[in-house]
Amino acid sequence: MGHVTRIVIIGGGPGGYEAALVAARLGAQVTVVDRDGIGGAAVLTDCVPSKTLIATSDLMTALQDAPALGVDSGTVTAVDLARINERVLALAAKQSEDISEDLVKAGVEIVRGFGKLAPADGAATTAVEVAVPNGEDLLLEADAVLLATGARPREMASAQPDGERILTWTQLYRLTELPAELIVVGSGVTGAEFAGAYQALGSQVTLVSSRDRVLPGEDQDAAQVLEEVFQRRGMRVLGRSRAASAVREGDRVVVTLEDGRSVTGTHVLMAVGSLPNTEGLGLPEAGVQTTPSGHILVDRVSRTTASNVYAAGDCTGLLALASVAAMQGRIAVYHALGEAVWPINLKRVSANIFTSPEIATVGRTTFNAESEDPRFDVVKLPLATNPRAKMIGFTDGFVKLYARPGSGTVLGGVVVAPRASELIHSLSMAVDLHLTVDQVASVFTVYPSLSGSIAEAARRLHSDHED
Ligand SMILES: Cc1cc2nc3c(=O)[nH]c(=O)nc-3n(C[C@H](O)[C@H](O)[C@H](O)COP(=O)(O)OP(=O)(O)OC[C@H]3O[C@@H](n4cnc5c(N)ncnc54)[C@H](O)[C@@H]3O)c2cc1C
Numbered sequence: 001m002g003h004v005t006r007i008v009i010i011g012g013g014p015g016g017y018e019a020a021l022v023a024a025r026l027g028a029q030v031t032v033v034d035r036d037g038i039g040g041a042a043v044l045t046d047c048v049p050s051k052t053l054i055a056t057s058d059l060m061t062a063l064q065d066a067p068a069l070g071v072d073s074g075t076v077t078a079v080d081l082a083r084i085n086e087r088v089l090a091l092a093a094k095q096s097e098d099i100s101e102d103l104v105k106a107g108v109e110i111v112r113g114f115g116k117l118a119p120a121d122g123a124a125t126t127a128v129e130v131a132v133p134n135g136e137d138l139l140l141e142a143d144a145v146l147l148a149t150g151a152r153p154r155e156m157a158s159a160q161p162d163g164e165r166i167l168t169w170t171q172l173y174r175l176t177e178l179p180a181e182l183i184v185v186g187s188g189v190t191g192a193e194f195a196g197a198y199q200a201l202g203s204q205v206t207l208v209s210s211r212d213r214v215l216p217g218e219d220q221d222a223a224q225v226l227e228e229v230f231q232r233r234g235m236r237v238l239g240r241s242r243a244a245s246a247v248r249e250g251d252r253v254v255v256t257l258e259d260g261r262s263v264t265g266t267h268v269l270m271a272v273g274s275l276p277n278t279e280g281l282g283l284p285e286a287g288v289q290t291t292p293s294g295h296i297l298v299d300r301v302s303r304t305t306a307s308n309v310y311a312a313g314d315c316t317g318l319l320a321l322a323s324v325a326a327m328q329g330r331i332a333v334y335h336a337l338g339e340a341v342w343p344i345n346l347k348r349v350s351a352n353i354f355t356s357p358e359i360a361t362v363g364r365t366t367f368n369a370e371s372e373d374p375r376f377d378v379v380k381l382p383l384a385t386n387p388r389a390k391m392i393g394f395t396d397g398f399v400k401l402y403a404r405p406g407s408g409t410v411l412g413g414v415v416v417a418p419r420a421s422e423l424i425h426s427l428s429m430a431v432d433l434h435l436t437v438d439q440v441a442s443v444f445t446v447y448p449s450l451s452g453s454i455a456e457a458a459r460r461l462h463s464d465h466e467d
Contacts, residue, residue, distance in 0.1 A: 013040020015148030015313025019329030363412030
């Protein structure tokens, strides 16, 4: 390539900043335009704050379970939400600062402002217009543009957030006192994580779920375990209950359900999905097509329908995970810079739900071990009989493994356990590297350990296969 490739990235979340680092290291001239702060929603309002809060709620769960292990946790179990949230926000700000420093060190230029594509004029290059707050607008010429503008909480007109008692997940960290009675509307991953966390912190939580069970769309065996644990810990779980509205009445909130029933509490968290940040980006004028849901249409190497324009992360609606956003972003710049690329493969993504216990999954799963599916051999081992689980007093989870009949190739797995997010990695390797159950079973595991059950599940699949 005769000249230095200029790449402009709109959005400084994981979809944008990971791509920027890779592109700069490969010698491109890179500019990141972000309106809110480097790190994006992932660092400032979503992933990082929620998992930091959950570090405290996990500690509370451990204290609540302590008597079973012979420890009287006495009176230490009151939380100071103001201090927790101060820590959460400071940690998020520091993480944003650290990423900015990494970008600057790598030679990336950071521009604070709102970016949009300049209309396509048929030229080989494209351009980004930036509205800079209190400054002059900029026009950045580029050989390639990456759109990584993320998503925001979906709001219902009949349940308008006020930032005090009717809240989105981005507003929770302003609270200085623990909600006495928190209603969580929405039982997807976000709703379930916050419902579990606040119950552990000491709120009386009511989880309003429009479906039969929490975590619709996730592994059903795992969802069942979690729902049972939630209820055992005193959470009220309302299934088949669709919220129609949420309003304030003095210092209380009333959530009215579509069937006319109502639930009252002191606060409500609306966790009813996300909308992509794709308005005002000049997409139609630039020839970038979107789906009916407003997401940017991309192929497996992150190309949009406009030449030299790529997109990554939540604005594409592929899979709303920071790890997927980062991978899409890296793939985009590899492609733009003419490097070798492997198209994204969502069958290998590992993901985790940070409830207590955690639910980690990788690869192909069929949602229910009992449902016969000839495409899979499956085994599900409860962890209650695992010696390490007994020692730590853990009774609820399981390990589930899926393999291809005949060859025994590992296709996927589910782990429901404390720190399942760490345990799943061995299965992620197995799926990615096409290992067989025999290979997984032949690897030493520590005795006693929860991972021993992963090897044991693999051994069981071998004997199933022999039968
Ligand atoms: C509560 C919650 C918890 C989560 N926890 C996890 C988790 O534990 N693990 C995980 O993998 N995923 C998690 N996710 C998902 C994860 O946060 C997203 O998948 C991730 O943030 C997507 O990254 P992104 O780069 O696409 O967008 P974002 O992180 O949203 O960043 C986009 C950035 O672009 C900026 N921007 C938007 N439009 C413009 C514009 N026109 N001009 C300039 N800047 C613009 C935004 O201000 C923002 O800074 C969680 C999500 C939620 C809601």
